[in-house]
Amino acid sequence: MGKLEEYMDVKFAKIEAENVPTVSQKSGITVVPTVLLLRNSHILDRVDGVNTIKLNEKIKHHLNNKDVLLDYLAKPKESLEDRLKKLINQASCMLFMKGNPEQPRCGFSRTIVSILDDYKADYKTFDILQDNEVREGLKKFSNWPTYPQLYINGDLIGGLDIVKEMNESGELESMLPKKDSGEKR
Numbered sequence: 001m002g003k004l005e006e007y008m009d010v011k012f013a014k015i016e017a018e019n020v021p022t023v024s025q026k027s028g029i030t031v032v033p034t035v036l037l038l039r040n041s042h043i044l045d046r047v048d049g050v051n052t053i054k055l056n057e058k059i060k061h062h063l064n065n066k067d068v069l070l071d072y073l074a075k076p077k078e079s080l081e082d083r084l085k086k087l088i089n090q091a092s093c094m095l096f097m098k099g100n101p102e103q104p105r106c107g108f109s110r111t112i113v114s115i116l117d118d119y120k121a122d123y124k125t126f127d128i129l130q131d132n133e134v135r136e137g138l139k140k141f142s143n144w145p146t147y148p149q150l151y152i153n154g155d156l157i158g159g160l161d162i163v164k165e166m167n168e169s170g171e172l173e174s175m176l177p178k179k180d181s182g183e184k185r
Contacts, residue, residue: 010059028132037062048130080137087134089154092177093123096138097148100127108160112148115167121176152176 017024017032027036031048035055038044044062047055088094093116099105101113105127116123128135128147139145142156150157152175157163166172 010063025132028130028135031129046130080133081141084134084138084141085154087126087138088151090126091122091124092153093121094151095123095125095148096128096134096151097125098127098129100125105129106147108146109148112150112160112163115163115172116176119173119176120179122179123177 015023017029017034023029027034027043033050035047036043037046037058045058047058087096095112095116097104097109097112099109101117104110104113113125126134128138135147138149142149144156144159146159149159150163157166157175163172166175
């Protein structure tokens with residue numbers, strides 16, 4: 001019985017995502033199953049997909065760090081606009097996409113990753129499916145309604161169609177930062 005005692009404060013609830021679309025949308029549910037870890041109605045963490053090891057680690061972490069929520073609530077909130085600016089400028093080449101380069105979650109994201117990888121571009125990505133606030137906020141901030149979105153030096157280049165056009169015209173390559181080949185001459 002000793003092992004179960006550490007989980008005494010944990011409560012579980014199951015919600016069928018399809019039956020409560022407003023909750024799913026507000027919480028950014030894009031994968032089933034998704035487990036949200038909440039404390040006092042605040043989402044602390046999440047596990048998308050089936051990953052029992054990760055889920056167990058996160059539950060233990062939050063059980064052992066009960067003051068994390070107090071720290072979170074006590075900190076002044078960063079505005080969404082400031083957060084978006086930081087994300088856009090996180091790297092000289094930033095791609096906001098569905099999924100990640102190893103597992104793109106849509107064909108447009110897969111294609112743009114392929115173009116960047118063909119040039120051996122040095123870029124970072126942000127999975128907009130993991131953060132609905134960023135996903136919706138960036139559309140308004142950039143005045144660009146779709147994803148993926150490519151930024152170079154903090155400026156929006158555009159989506160897949162524009163990147164394809166720039167690729168075909170030859171102007172894209174010179175704009176992209178390149179990965180360090182690591183070769184010494």
